[in-house]
Amino acid sequence: MQRAALFRGGDAQMAAGDLGELLVPYMPTIRVPKSGDRVYKTECAFSYDSPDSEGGLYVCMNTFLGFGREHIERHYRKTGQCVFLHLKRHVIQKVPGASGGALPKRRNAKLFLDLEISSDLNSDDFEYEDEAKLVIFPDHYEISLPNIEELPALVTIACDALLSAKSPYRKQEPDSWEEELQASKHAKTLVQLDNGVRIPPSGWKCSKCDLRENLWLNLTDGSVLCGKWFFDGSGGNGHAMEHYKETGYPLAVKLGTITPDGADVYSFDEEEPVLDPHIAKHLAHFGIDMLQMQVTENGLRDNDIKPRVSEWEVIQEAGVKLKPMYGPGYTGMKNLGNSCYLNAVMQAIFSIPEFQRAYVGNLPRIFDYSPLDPTQDFNTQMAKLGHGLLSGQYSKPPMKSELIEQVMKEEHKPQHNGISPRMFKAFISKGHPEFSSNRQQDAQEFFLHLINLVERNPVGSENPSDVFRFLVEERTQCCQSRKVRYTERVDYIMQLPVAMEAATNKDELIAYELKRREAEAARRPLPELVRAKIPFSACLQAFSEPSNVEDFWSSALQAKSAGVKTSRFASFPEYLVVQIKKFTFGLDWIPKKLDVSIDMPDFLDISHLRARGLQPGEEELPDIAPPIVIPDDPKGIYSLDIDESSVMQLAEMGFPLEACRKAVYYTGNLGAEVAFNWIIAHMEEPDFAEPLVIPAFGEVASSGAAALGAVGLDNQPPEEMVAIIISMGFQRNLAIQALKATNNNLERALEWIFSHPDPEEESDPSLDTMDMENNANANILAETGSEGPRIKDGPGRYELFGFISHMGTSTMSGHYVCHLRKEGRWVIYNDLRVCASERPPKDLGYIYFYHRIPS
Known part of the structure; x- marks a missing residue:
């Protein structure tokens, strides 16, 4: 028996008949992948190595985790697993005389699914060759595959199952649907109305609203309406779906995707994207000649919607030849299909030294102490992403032509430019109804979601998210008695209104x-x-102006009264994140974006917004709780004032009326926007549209409270209500006490808190039990015990170092780009494209990042 040293390049062959004997000791550890097993054969759990990498990828035959050559020994030492499947893709020079002009040929194509073909190679001269071997540790025995006759049957079956397993990210890949599209059952028999409708080649807009993106042409009557959340991830107001429900007309084509080769067609009846073999005939009925149509980026023709195209050009610095940047800190990220919001936020996060030190600086310790499945560990995946972005390993400049020619004579060693954050996105979005989808998301919401996870997964003695934390002092004044109340809450983002x-x-x-x-x-x-x-000064002024407090209960008057609230900084953070509130709702509750230019300053001084506390001559509001009205209803159901205007606003968006009533009730009449977030979080639940049943005093709702995640111990408050109060900056125990004292009425609980700003000294054992059981759901804005919130106070003078811009009309569609100032110049991070910025559009940003200037 001979051995081949894997890392020493040995190529010896084992004697026939010895393979079975060699594998006998390891047979109990070799598993056949079953349905539900995740097989990571395209990406290392600790790095972005893949079968394309120089060392290939090693897949454990027991856990099905993939490891690059640098990390395989760690997994062996930790688990004792010895048998791995080594996968390697080679790029070799074609044999002289081979046919040219075709795409690179893939030998053994079934071995590697979802591996992309490099666009850097000349397909006339080079081709791919995939290789698989069994490797046995610790002596690095190699067994070339296929070797069916000599291997035990279990090993052969396991290898075949592993090689043919689907990617664990298949659901995240929008392109994977293209292979599965089926012809619609309605295509052959589709009835088209002779109503004289003719569709112009451009200038489309929804016939029911002003949206000019994500427009769909109904192939029965020619109606042009906006979509909602279809397979391409675009956003809209759902008017196309509403039209189908009213008429039953089943097929629609997305305008802007029509080319001589076809178009994107959706079947409302079949609830999926479909093929329409008769699409040319169906489009001709409305005067559309497919042969004259051309698709453009983002589904817009060159003469369409010039205002929006202009925005895309300005923010992405189109029309200017930008110099590509390579090396540490200049690594791009692949867009996985509407994941640009994630890419932009993570580029900004890992430009901050505190996050670099916490994850990349602690990388060896994090990796060594990672759980057995590192793909499901937040700190491991953060360290992996940070190292991928900062190491420069995946951002190397192209080699000079003569050097390429010299290297290609032997074997092409591919350059890794950019990383694909599939594993990171899969983990960080797990369980979240929006971030786990392929739809576009709000970068601000993702930023807070990320901070939430950072808070819940400590990585060392200091939490890197502390650099964003600051205290807000809120001064509430009764307009009639002129008495005041001061409270504090924790926040992470300064939200500036657009004046x-x-x-x-x-x-x-x-x-x-x-x-x-x-x-x-x-x-x-x-x-x-x-x-x-x-003017930026006008936005800053609008932030500091008093705002009215709706339904304010004055403890001085023992009655409802007019109240005003002003906010100031009780502390200034190390890094100030400023969000421009560009997204709002029109009078018809249709979301829209304010397309404005704001002269954001490079240097910002907000020292004048420092909180001052109770001033001489001010009198505090008495510490008196509002009265609690206990309903007298023997049936256990009583009426409650529900904000019907909010209910109707939600119902007009297409949600079931009963679901809208429940959303408004369970969010305490705090408005349609808060209720809308409740709907998004609960719309997949089976009792989503069932009638609202309100519990009597001392009881728990059978459906509503369960939907909110309530714990059935001693009538504990619903967890989501607790989270809403915590998100406003109050302590968890105080939130629970307030909800208990007011029969889980969110509105009254907030009033109770304002009259009881200091939590009780004694601890309720049941609260402690619930807090431990629901620790994973504790909101990041909760203060940390008696020590108070963790803050890094200092001067209020800042310098701009980065900003994230959004293109499009809604947070549910469009594109995000990040600009960062590095080494004295601005750099644009546009997914995989990283270039020196020539004209950074600082006036069109959505989220700005400032760093405190030392005093």
Whole structure:
């Protein structure tokens, strides 16, 4: 028996008949992948090594985890697993005389699914060759595959099952659906109305709202309506779906995707993307000639929606030749299909030294103490991502042509440019109804979700998210008695309103709006966009101005009264994150984006917003709780004032009426926006649309409270209500006490808290039990025990070092790009593309990152 040293390049062959004997001691550890097993054969659990990498990828035959050559020994030492399947893709020079011009040939293509073909190679000269071997540790015995006659049957079956297993990320890959599209059952018999409708080649908009993106043409009656959340991840207001429910017309094609080769077609009846073999005929009925149509990036034709195209061009710095950047800190991230929000946020996060030290600086310790399945460990995946972005290992400049030619004569060693964060996204979004989807998301919401996970997974003595934490002092004043109350809460983002009334170019805006309406009426190209120019000082002023407190209960008057609230910084964070509140709702509750330009400063001083506390001459509101009205209803069901205007706003968005009533009730009449978030979190539950049943005093709702995650111990408050109160900056125990004292009425609980700002000294054992059981759900904004919140206070002077910009009309669609200032110059991170920025559009950003200037 001979051995081949894997890392020494040996290629010796074992004697026939010895393989079975060699594998006998390891047979109990070799498993056949079953349904539900995740097989990681395209990516290392600790790095971004793959079968394309120089050392290939090792897949454990017991756990099915993949490891690069640098990390395989760690897994062997930790688990004792000895048998691995080594996967390697080679790029070799074609044999002279081989046919040229075709795509690179893949030998043994079934061995590697979801591996992308490098676009850097000349397919006329090079081809792929995939190789698989069994490797036995610790002596690195190699057994080449296939070797069916000599291997035990179990080993052969296990290897075949592993090689043919589907990617664990298949559900995240939108492109995977393309192979599975089936012809619609309605395509052959589709009835088209002779209503004279003709669709113009451009200038489309939804016939029920003003949206100009994600538009769908109904192939029965020619209606042009906006979509909701279809397979391409775009967003809309769901008018296309509403039209189907009203008419039953089943097929729609997405405008902007029509080419001579086909189009994106969706079947409302079959609830999936489909093929329409007769699409050319169906489009011709409405005057559309497929041969004349061309698809463009983002589904927009060149002459479509010039204002939006302009925004895309400005933010992405299109039309300017940008110099690519390579090396440590200049690594791009692949867009997995509407994952640009994640890419932009993570690039900004790992530009911060505290996060670099916490994860990349502690990488050896994090990896060594990772659980047996490191793909399901937050700190491991954060360290992996941080190292991938900062090491420079996956951001290398292209080799010079003569060097490439010299290397290619032997074997091509691929350059890794950019990383694909599939494993990171799969873990960080697990269990979240939105981030686990392929739909576009709000970068601000993802930032807070990430901070939540950082808080819940400590990585060392200091939490890196502390650099964002700050205390907000809220001063509430009774307008009648003039008495005040001061409270504090923790926050991570400064949200600045857009002061539209302060626009400095109002005359230009009025003139543009008139021209735009005239152009739409005459079906002419739209005029060049004029954006509202808003002074940053006006936004800062709007942030500091008092706001009205609805339904304010004055403890001085023992009655409801008018109240106003002002917010100030009780502490200034090390890093100040500023969100421009560009996304809002119109009068018809249709989400829209304020397309504005704000002169964001490079240097920011907010020292004048420092909180001052109770001032001489001010009198505090008495510490008196509002009265609790206990209903007298023997049946256990009583009426409650529900904000019907919020209910109707939600119902007009297409949600079931009873679900809207439940959402408004369980969020304490805090408004349609909060209720909308409740709906999104609970819309998949079986009792989502069932009638609202309100419990009597001392009882728990059978459906509603269960839907909120309530714990059935001593009538504990619903966990989601607790989370809502914690998100406002109050301690968890205080939130639970308030809800218990007010029969789980969120609105009254908040009033109770304002009249009881200090939690009780004594601890309720049941609260401690519940807190331990629900620790995973504890909100990041909760203060940490008697020591108070963790803050890094200092001067309120800052310098801009990064910003995230959004293109599109809604957070549910569009694209995100990140700009960061590194080594004295601005750099644009546009997914995989990392370049030196020439014209950073600082006035069009959505989220800004400032670093404190040392005093």
